Amino acid sequence: MKALVYEGARKVSVQDVPDARIERPTDVLVRITATNICGSDLHMYEGRTDFETGRVFGHENLGEVVEVGDGVDKVQVGERVVLPFNISCGFCKNCERGLTNYCLTTQPEPQMAGAAYGFAYMGPWQGGQAEMLRVPYGDHNCLRLGEDAAEKENDYVMLADIFPTGYHATEMAGVVPGDSVVVYGGGPVGLMAALSATIKGAAKVMVVDRHPDRLRLAEEIGAIAIDDSKTDPVQFVLDQTMGLGADRGCECVGFQAHDPQGTEHPEMTLNNLVKSVRFTGGIGSVGVYVPQDPGGPDEMAQQGAVAFDYGLHWFKGQTMGSGQCPVKKYNRRLRDLVAAGKATPSWIVSHELPLAQAPEAYEHFDNRDDGWTKVVLKPAMAG
Numbered sequence: 001m002k003a004l005v006y007e008g009a010r011k012v013s014v015q016d017v018p019d020a021r022i023e024r025p026t027d028v029l030v031r032i033t034a035t036n037i038c039g040s041d042l043h044m045y046e047g048r049t050d051f052e053t054g055r056v057f058g059h060e061n062l063g064e065v066v067e068v069g070d071g072v073d074k075v076q077v078g079e080r081v082v083l084p085f086n087i088s089c090g091f092c093k094n095c096e097r098g099l100t101n102y103c104l105t106t107q108p109e110p111q112m113a114g115a116a117y118g119f120a121y122m123g124p125w126q127g128g129q130a131e132m133l134r135v136p137y138g139d140h141n142c143l144r145l146g147e148d149a150a151e152k153e154n155d156y157v158m159l160a161d162i163f164p165t166g167y168h169a170t171e172m173a174g175v176v177p178g179d180s181v182v183v184y185g186g187g188p189v190g191l192m193a194a195l196s197a198t199i200k201g202a203a204k205v206m207v208v209d210r211h212p213d214r215l216r217l218a219e220e221i222g223a224i225a226i227d228d229s230k231t232d233p234v235q236f237v238l239d240q241t242m243g244l245g246a247d248r249g250c251e252c253v254g255f256q257a258h259d260p261q262g263t264e265h266p267e268m269t270l271n272n273l274v275k276s277v278r279f280t281g282g283i284g285s286v287g288v289y290v291p292q293d294p295g296g297p298d299e300m301a302q303q304g305a306v307a308f309d310y311g312l313h314w315f316k317g318q319t320m321g322s323g324q325c326p327v328k329k330y331n332r333r334l335r336d337l338v339a340a341g342k343a344t345p346s347w348i349v350s351h352e353l354p355l356a357q358a359p360e361a362y363e364h365f366d367n368r369d370d371g372w373t374k375v376v377l378k379p380a381m382a383g
């Protein structure tokens, strides 16, 4: 089968690789019809992780079931399914508590927890930027879609990661109706956090970024766009909230946070959140941070340490939740919002491309080229 293979920093190519296949009775085999390029793929693409050359990217996957193992009871051949990026078992200590983001079964490293398709530090699993994908524990990991699966494919594929992840940021921040919310980062996840805050009835949603295409998308759903290359975002938020700060904040940037001139400051958005969220407010941090960053800007960053302004955070009595999203906690409910026409996360999609064009798509998305806000790869589309 064809798949997008990582060959080293900023080098990917479409190659023939061994076919994905059923390896255990609980596996499901999916023919991928939509698979997104994610901002978190870019950390790996840029060579900033230990992602092995020869492996396949792709953790935001949707497709049609073409084969099921003998031990699969629910999922049937022919069904359209969307797969959480987390690969989980459903029966370990963490999965039992709903924390499928920290599954202990699918992550082979004893000191680690959590697994994903085609992701650094997240187990050996191949990614779905390919024609076929093996889904372990298929009954547990497949979310089945209805008759509108093909028609709303670009909406449903967002359930694999970014829509639940944005929603999770607002959950950890504690967003309730009437809140003011500031989202740092207007990439796909930040835009989904803004959409989620809007769905939850936030009174005011503000999105901080500096790319005009992203800021326009934020405005399309009624958020206030803040261009941090032109204005101090902290002061802007304080001015919008009678000097008190926003009730809730979301971190949707991650460890490669950088100033408008391009210099990286891993602590920048976290500290801006501490300053722009009110006393006793909540922060949800879903941007990716890593335990080691060998390519980081200084020795501290290389060790995964961040100069977080804990003093002010403590003094203000803020709470903060962190980490990857347990997609299964939300994907069914968010699917039903899409089915009912109450959420249209595909509004951020700028490109639908065949797998053959994935290498150039990575280049454009990585450059943050204007108009490349979200790419959906369609492996069945003629290249």
Ligand SMILES: [Zn+2]
Pocket: 038, 039, 040, 041, 059, 060, 085, 161, 162
């Ligand atoms: Zn993703």
Ligand SMILES: [Zn+2]
Pocket: 088, 089, 090, 091, 092, 093, 094, 095, 096, 100, 102, 103, 104, 105, 106
């Ligand atoms: Zn588990």
